[in-house]
Amino acid sequence: MKTELIIRSTSSDIDFALLKDGRLNELHKETNDNNFNVGDIFLAKIKKTLSGLNAAFVNVGSEKDAFLHYHDLGPQLLSLTKYIKLIGTGKLKDYTLKDFHLEKDINKNGSIDQVIKSGQNLLVQVVKEPISTKGPRISSELSIAGRYLVLVPFSDRVSVSQKISNNKEKERLKRLAKSIKPKGFGVILRTVAEGIKVAELDKDLQNSLQRWVNLCKHLPRAQAPAKVLSELNRASSILRDIFDDSFSSIVTDDAQLFEELKEYIERIAPTKVSMIKLYKSKLPIFEKYGIEKQIKTAFGRTVSMPKGAYLVIEHTEALHVIDVNSGNRSNKANSQADTALEVNLIAASEIARQLQLRDMGGIIVVDFIDMHTASHRQKLFDHLKNEMKSNRTKHKILPPSKFGLVQITRQRVRPEMVIKTQEKNPNINGEVEAPIILVDKIENHLGRIIDKSKKGLTLHAHSFVESYLKKGMPSIQQKWFFKYKKWIKVIPRDAYQYLEYHFFDKDDNEIK
Template identity: 35%
Template structure:
């Protein structure tokens, strides 16, 4: 697919912009790190590389390595031009001067709806007088077309996350399969599982053994006596799971290059506020919720939830300050989903998908719709109604955040996303106050140079120069983190 900037293709930097979109298209929606797999990650990756005929220490996780593997698979050994996203042109408004894009209000469907809108506006203004509203200016923009969907997350107009999903793209990561072990490799401590994909999935022994929760979660003791289960070690795997064994696995990493997908038996089902752990009795609360009193309240809610024996739940960051009823409703939805999955496992043959990860729009509602999101703007009428329905299942109050974009101007043009994509991966990145950073990528390292730009020799006063340098360096530090 080619992405043609509005200014044409006759500029020196446009090649980087064209390649930027190709890189963006490989982005997966981030998954919650629930289980602690870091302890054995290096051993698993080395075994996975060896299993697919690669040197043990091959790096396949970085964006650069993935591009190289994709090039090799497509018979193209060339490398992509270097560059980075540009923050904006000099003289651009600073963060404090940001003004959201104004959207025309949709006409009210009835007189009562019109009265309700007027009343809400009045109440909002009165509240603003006594308690000024703190705006995050964080928005989700959805461009839904027949062949692909693009979702952008912006903060004060700056693109923070962009995900593109085509209609024919398989949604493997997060999907659950009924698999069958085809062979075991004791030397690699790995099993190869047929999940119906052209390449057998890689299942390391460490991904079969039940894993403890990641350290980013505060473990909750639900007060129930845990059933004593025999401890399984790597040596027990070949006897317990011989060739031909059927098992339920979840894809944690999609196929790339010569490597097949990677799977685990530590299955999890993410919801809006909870993550269900069907095969683990462990429960916890996200440590990203920093308030100790709030974490204690959420722990109490976990203990009061009617969780079936042998299962556990994790309260996600989005659950902060939410009422108990929301968690009860979310748990019921997840349990119903798991019941449907177990039904498919019993009826379907091995090598088939029993749960497909939701599409991009549904994942966005599930994973990105937090309290600090101010607007969700969608340029497709049917998808707008679907998002309202999805949000209404868990929070009717948040439906007000959904807006239909009906202008003839493309939504990404109107909100400045296209311009940011056109300047993607430029070597020079401008800073709001006139300075800029230069990013050069080499085989050994990434070098970043900070320049004061238009501030150079502008202030002869030593004190003013120090303030200027501090401001440029603070802006550079924030932008460098964003770029990396």
């Protein structure tokens, strides 16, 4: 399978599209004003504790206070608070924990007001970004994620990802981790660590350890609330989590991001640096790779699938509901049961993609087409689990219920990706303006600006309008050439609404 990461940069956002064999599988957005990414570490101030909830509200600088439950404090809370106090008073200069004496674990069934107090400073990490009216969800059990392992301060535990099934490999990794692990730190080996040599593991560990030291250097002069360690930018964090041998190219239209990606890939996979490319064409990058068109077809209420089947996706306050429909599919299977199974298997693959694409979290209920054969239900369940294996977000799938419903829970750590695919009707009477009328408007506009522009005049218009302008012999585009003695390049834009169009000069400046 060929994997491509396409990155589009604008003045305020960066969009990341992950393509597998040309098909859109993941879509992420990073905004400049998002100060609370998963993995960010803050020096925060406890605002108030609530014994009834056994939780606290914490000031991390967000509009809404962050929520910290007792079970998210971590067993080594006393060690963490002692460490913060020693650094703040200047009594501790060595940040590697090799000479730091760990305190005893807190009671796992204790009360929050017995271990933290209002006004107290505490290091916390964002585990769930602000969603809707809720503030961030945070934890004081800190971790620093690297490429192959996760470093856990104030711990001595070594564990291996459950996705590594080979017991011999698990033991090898544990043995290597124990040999390089610094005192006072625990280590979690990630799935991508499978088969990696000790030198690479140690290099990754030292990078994470240096990030911890840099965090500690900020503490003496930090005034709560303050961010003391940022998660990697979204591009690097995506590559850290999913980069493998299937990647064929990483393309961005931003020169600064291009250099950052090169620097990061040089650290984790030096032989793959050549796959990073800077996109320079005038055609927008998402149009070039067909992403805009895929977004419009994948994010609607109705999602089409092969062989005429389709999904209907509804969102409520409490859960997401997905209905599977066979549509106008012709029945070529041997029986109705085989038809239902075939459609359900296709739907299961598309549902796994949709959950990842939209980043849907919480409870998802899927109403598959009824199947009365136990073996068919089991086959569907196994297929859905297999399709969801590549989904990095924690999830759980229950077998089909007696009503034929499949329930899925998926961890929600950031707001769901919502893209409006419906547009306003361009005509108040419910009719669409004829192409020839729109072309007249475009040509009037062209007549006003043709003398102002020299070479390289380009028209960006909806793909339907672009097709109309190029249709026939001579086409409207060719007639313009004969009339104005200038070739007007027409670029189709799937992102545009039907009546939208813009003229640009050779320097990509819009001509009003």
